[in-house]
Amino acid sequence: EAQVTQNPRYLITVTGKKLTVTCSQNMNHEYMSWYRQDPGLGLRQIYYSMNVEVTDKGDVPEGYKVSRKEKRNFPLILESPSPNQTSLYFCASSTQGYGGYTFGSGTRLTVV
Amino acid sequence: GNSVTQMEGPVTLSEEAFLTINCTYTATGYPSLFWYVQYPGEGLQLLLKATKADDKGSNKGFEATYRKETTSFHLEKGSVQVSDSAVYFCALSKNTDKLIFGTGTRLQVFP
DSSP, X not given: OOOEEEEOSEEEEOTTOOEEEEEEESSOOSXXXXXXXXXXXXXXXXXEEEETTEEEEOSOOTTOEEOOSSSSBOOEEESSOOGGXXXXXXXXXXXXXXXXXXEOOOEEEEEO | OOEEEEOOSOEEEXXXXXXXXXXXXXXXXXXXXXXXXXXTTSOEXXXXXXXXXXXXXXXXTEEEEOBTTTTBOOEEESSOOGGGOEEEEEEEESSTTOOEEOOOEEEEEEO
């Protein structure tokens, strides 16, 4: 089944404790992206990657890092999480072009 | 800059009612337009899309027409079901590197 897999689905952590949210896709898509969803703000792009070793900032990159060492994986790293990073996070992938995007099921992160 | 504006929700309807969720956009050139749906506890799913002016996207009884003259992409369905209850997001893409989303509209359908 073609899908984007994120882990974990739920995570509660403390301020300052480094964490990684994994994202993997099995569709050989070139493009991958991370979004965060907050009430009243919709989804906002954090980082994106056009292909292996090519990443760039989205609209809200502060406090986040990403890497794209393999085509299928695009982890999101929070080096020192803060409470304002409490949110619902989605990974997405697509082929180049205007075909639409496949989203993962989301990771609900709470930073206390 | 590029942006998407959706009507505020929630939209509350009885089963079999007609649905319209308004979406307008601001963008230079000719963006691609999308509707995504998010069911409770799930990720977003692509519902339909249109890539050029006057295109009509359709899926599962939902339709939306790309109107360049009014910069709109309103979502419609002739007869909603309880199972259509979800949050609907309008989005645009100018390049493949970014989807720009509206804030979402919650639809609640009651029997």
